[in-house]
Amino acid sequence: MSELQDLTTLVRAATPLLVIETVDEQRVIECFRHVISQALRPLWRWTLTDGLTRLDFVQPEAEVAPDAGATLDAIRTASERGIYLLFDFHPFLRYAMTLRQLREIVQRQSSSAHTVVLIGARIELPEELEALSMRVPLSLPDIKELAAILRAEALAWQREQGRRVEVDGEAARTIVRNLLGLAAPDARRIVRKLIYNDGALTANDLPDLMQAKFDLLNRSGLLHYEYATASFADIAGVSRVREWVQRRRGVFLAATPDPMLDPPKGVLLLGVQGCGKSLAAKAIAGGFGVPLVRLDFGALYNKYQGETEKNLREALQSTELLAPCVLWIDEIEKGLASGGEDGGVSRRVLGYLLTWMAERKAKVFAVATANAVQELPAELLRKGRFDEIFFVDLPQTSVRAEIFAMHLRRRKLPVEQFDLPALAAASEGFSGAEIEQAIVSALYDASSGNTPLEQATLLAALEQTRPLSVLMHEQVEALRIWARGRCVPAD
Numbered sequence: 001m002s003e004l005q006d007l008t009t010l011v012r013a014a015t016p017l018l019v020i021e022t023v024d025e026q027r028v029i030e031c032f033r034h035v036i037s038q039a040l041r042p043l044w045r046w047t048l049t050d051g052l053t054r055l056d057f058v059q060p061e062a063e064v065a066p067d068a069g070a071t072l073d074a075i076r077t078a079s080e081r082g083i084y085l086l087f088d089f090h091p092f093l094r095y096a097m098t099l100r101q102l103r104e105i106v107q108r109q110s111s112s113a114h115t116v117v118l119i120g121a122r123i124e125l126p127e128e129l130e131a132l133s134m135r136v137p138l139s140l141p142d143i144k145e146l147a148a149i150l151r152a153e154a155l156a157w158q159r160e161q162g163r164r165v166e167v168d169g170e171a172a173r174t175i176v177r178n179l180l181g182l183a184a185p186d187a188r189r190i191v192r193k194l195i196y197n198d199g200a201l202t203a204n205d206l207p208d209l210m211q212a213k214f215d216l217l218n219r220s221g222l223l224h225y226e227y228a229t230a231s232f233a234d235i236a237g238v239s240r241v242r243e244w245v246q247r248r249r250g251v252f253l254a255a256t257p258d259p260m261l262d263p264p265k266g267v268l269l270l271g272v273q274g275c276g277k278s279l280a281a282k283a284i285a286g287g288f289g290v291p292l293v294r295l296d297f298g299a300l301y302n303k304y305q306g307e308t309e310k311n312l313r314e315a316l317q318s319t320e321l322l323a324p325c326v327l328w329i330d331e332i333e334k335g336l337a338s339g340g341e342d343g344g345v346s347r348r349v350l351g352y353l354l355t356w357m358a359e360r361k362a363k364v365f366a367v368a369t370a371n372a373v374q375e376l377p378a379e380l381l382r383k384g385r386f387d388e389i390f391f392v393d394l395p396q397t398s399v400r401a402e403i404f405a406m407h408l409r410r411r412k413l414p415v416e417q418f419d420l421p422a423l424a425a426a427s428e429g430f431s432g433a434e435i436e437q438a439i440v441s442a443l444y445d446a447s448s449g450n451t452p453l454e455q456a457t458l459l460a461a462l463e464q465t466r467p468l469s470v471l472m473h474e475q476v477e478a479l480r481i482w483a484r485g486r487c488v489p490a491d
């Protein structure tokens with residue numbers, strides 16, 4: 001395993017400080033047991049509960065009490081070059097004294113050339129120490145190891161309950177595949193929960209599994225997840241987008257890529273507000289039959305000042321681990337257009353996003369939505385960035401009739417009692433959202449008069465609405481003119 005070779009080399013080269021971010025402590029210990037079989041060194045472990053204990057031979061009593069300062073003192077004065085695995089030690093580094101002690105060890109000021117390893121789920125180091133440290137990624141369990149975890153958990157349940165877990169072979173394989181990207185303890189915990197739910201591992205477990213995996217991976221809190229999202233049956237007037245997705249679904253999901261066909265990467269949905277871009281993004285996920293992951297681009301900037309790029313990187317990495325999925329970047333213009341007033345952050349975010357879009361290997365289909373084209377950087381619109389740029393325009397007459405029918409039906413109203421062509425004619429220039437709002441408002445009017453909803457009430461509600469296409473005529477027209485010839489109509 002190259003990871004073990006790397007660790008052995010680092011220890012042989014007397015690297016003073018290693019940082020390993022993981023929840024899988026057992027795996028770290030196993031790795032270092034292997035390392036010391038190659039590079040003979042004493043191996044120590046420190047935890048807050050047990051203090052400093054030797055791992056490479058049996059030693060019943062702790063040698064040094066859990067105190068952080070005393071531990072570092074013991075390491076500094078130890079004459080034999082050792083490897084010290086410090087679990088959850090980093091919180092102590094906020095104390096100036098502890099930080100100083102560790103720096104002295106790392107800088108080898110009157111101490112032997114030890115290797116200190118800081119281990120924890122997430123380790124933020126003070127700047128002065130970060131510069132002296134080396135972060136080592138620990139590989140995650142592969143398919144074989146995950147399958148072994150699943151078998152072990154099924155056997156444990158059988159021993160405990162006295163009956164076998166009902167396993168659907170195909171579903172079990174999908175479960176194992178979807179555990180990829182998780183550390184062994186997390187994978188074990190999820191499988192155990194799935195088994196304990198109902199004593200079975202079937203396709204019904206997949207939504208729970210994906211949600212649990214998402215919760216673990218969404219450390220930045222910037223992603224939102226929907227397992228079964230909208231379908232194209234929920235949206236009127238995006239026939240070309242629907243056909244586009246249907247045609248590419250097979251290639252997107254194929255286990256082995258067709259060398260003749262580039263797998264679909266993503267689309268930009270540009271359009272007038274309220275015309276169904278968000279709904280279309282969800283329907284694309286539904287059309288591909290994969291979950292939807294929404295990236296909160298606004299929060300990327302607001303939530304963690306100064307950590308924007310790091311959080312974007314983490315969020316995109318997490319999204320790849322949730323593949324196959326659709327990544328929806330809502331209102332992409334808000335996250336990328338700052339007019340250069342943010343010290344170049346949005347430029348770097350754009351650069352990172354473009355590189356990721358070009359180079360990612362995982363089955364993540366990106367859907368970006370935007371209302372304002374003038375705020376979008378030209379690089380994003382250049383040919384080849386997205387497979388297609390669709391324009392979602394105000395709905396035409398027949399589509400408006402369909403939107404009325406959809407929303408009346410959704411509210412269990414008798415569609416056949418309404419004159420849909422007349423409603424469509426009376427709602428010229430309305431967006432889908434405005435049509436929906438007119439229905440809601442008419443329902444309130446009907447309810448206050450204690451009457452069922454009628455055509456006349458609906459027509460009156462339409463009459464009272466001034467649609468955006470009228471209120472913001474110039475902007476809407478400018479967008480439509482820009483889109484003509486540059487974008488593919490969504491319908």
Ligand SMILES: Nc1ncnc2c1ncn2[C@@H]1O[C@H](COP(=O)(O)OP(=O)(O)OP(=O)(O)O)[C@@H](O)[C@H]1O
Binds near residue numbers: 235236278279
């Ligand atoms: N073409 C449509 N078919 C059916 N419903 C629609 C359609 N367009 C809009 N709607 C209704 O209006 C709601 C709002 O639309 P949606 O949020 O998808 O529009 P949007 O283009 O993303 O708007 P915004 O740019 O303001 O975010 C939808 O949830 C849906 O109920």
